[in-house]
Amino acid sequence: MRVVSGIQPTGDLHLGNLLGAILRWVRMQDEAECLFFLADLHSLSDFIDPKVRRNSVREMAAALIASGIDPNKSTLFAQSAVPAHSELCWILNGVARMGWLNRMTQWKDKAGKNREGSSVALFDYPVLQAADILLYQATHVPVGEDQKQHIELTRDIALKFNSDYDVELFVPPEPFIGGGTAARVMSLRDGSMKMSKSDPSEQSRIHLTDDNDVIALKIRKAKTDPDPLPEDPALLESRPEARNLVGIYGAMVGETDEQVLQRFAGQGFGAFKPALADAAIALLEPLRNRLVELRQDKAALDAILAAGANKAASLAQPTLDAAYRAVGLKD
Structure with missing residues (x-):
């Protein structure tokens, strides 16, 4: 069993992140092979000051390790440090369909009425997410209720690729129910809204x-x-x-x-x-x-992330090579 999950390195981790996902990740480390990545490529769907983005990657890595993610048990890395994520995303764009992406609830919610003014990265977010998962032949992905649609899309992309190119390359992932129950933590000011770092209060x-x-x-x-x-x-x-x-x-x-x-x-x-x-x-x-x-030793954090990226890249390369061969970009 191999589990893959990511988190955007934007803003401070809060109690909702900790109880809703991170402590579940910590428990997963004893149940499966785990790859956890800092989704800095996904963060490009919105403008963030470059210096802030880079510092946020280290900050999130420190927060995850402080919360119990053990680099000796799990592979922890920055998404952008493994170019295979971007490369596979572009290949998968050839089988993903506009209609599938138009139906994504997250796209509708975040773009709102300003679809024409939203970034292509926001629209294509689910295809990169599919690449994140399929690249590592992940069998399971931990998801909340609001992410199940993304796993279904990933399965659709995997099955269509396999069918179009007559290969058995990608494993359609299953939602992961291990790691215990994830709490759904709501705002301290409004019990009907999720606790969020985007809340102005x-x-x-x-x-x-x-x-x-x-x-x-x-x-x-x-x-x-x-x-x-x-x-x-x-x-x-x-x-x-x-x-x-x-x-x-x-x-x-x-x-x-x-x-x-x-x-x-x-x-x-x-x-x-x-x-x-x-x-x-x-x-x-x-x-x-x-x-x-952990914050005081940036060199140590960078070393942990570099080691994780090297391991992730070695795991990803065979799948990326097979995808290149399947579509006819290499022999």
């Missing part, structure tokens, strides 16, 4: 770099309702902010919503929020301290 999210006092303050100011916590999780369905905070607490301490409510049922948020803040600080403080250490 700093109060909506907790960064890995926030100090203990800031973490406690953000949780204290998190939006709630006046009712006490119930015994039955079903009673939280109409209370998105309450459901979010209960889910965050459970994800941090390794408990189900039922177990959390058994302990706090009947109590108001005046009692629950301090417990939530303590749990968040206990989880994030050691990660933050490790992150500060």
Whole structure:
């Protein structure tokens, strides 16, 4: 089993990234061969200052390692350091179809009414994503609900390529359900919206770099309702902010919503929020301290990324060579 996943190196990692993906990645390392990449090529779909982009790659690498990604267990690298990603993307553009890409929900959401003004990179994003996966003969890809459509597209591209060129080159990947349950962490200001680094309100999210006092303050100011916590999780369905905070607490301490409510049922948020803040600080403080250490040694981070890129490139080359041969670009 080989698992491939990536994350854009833009902005600080926040609690939603950690509970929703990164800690799941950490657990995956003991279940499968894992390749994790910093998707700096994908970040070209929006303009970012070049110096900011380069620094963000190191920053994200440091954050992932601080969170538990072990370069001795997994292959960690920057996407742009392996040119095979771009090369295979262009080959796959020959079999991907405009109609498929036009139907992608992410394209519709991000382009909105300004499709004519959006970048080609944003439109073609899913084909590069397919190349990221197919390049390594990945059998499984960890995805959330909002990414399942991308895996389906990757499967379509793989099957059409194999059919068009009469080869059995690409493995149609499956969604990966290992690594335990990924929490769906919502905004601290609006329980109906995902926690996001693009939200203009700093109060909506907790960064890995926030100090203990800031973490406690953000949780204290998190939006709630006046009712006490119930015994039955079903009673939280109409209370998105309450459901979010209960889910965050459970994800941090390794408990189900039922177990959390058994302990706090009947109590108001005046009692629950301090417990939530303590749990968040206990989880994030050691990660933050490790992150500060890693940031101070750019040479060590670059060495880790270079070693990961060399390994990834060696894994990718046979597939890229086979794709060149399949389409008639080399003998």
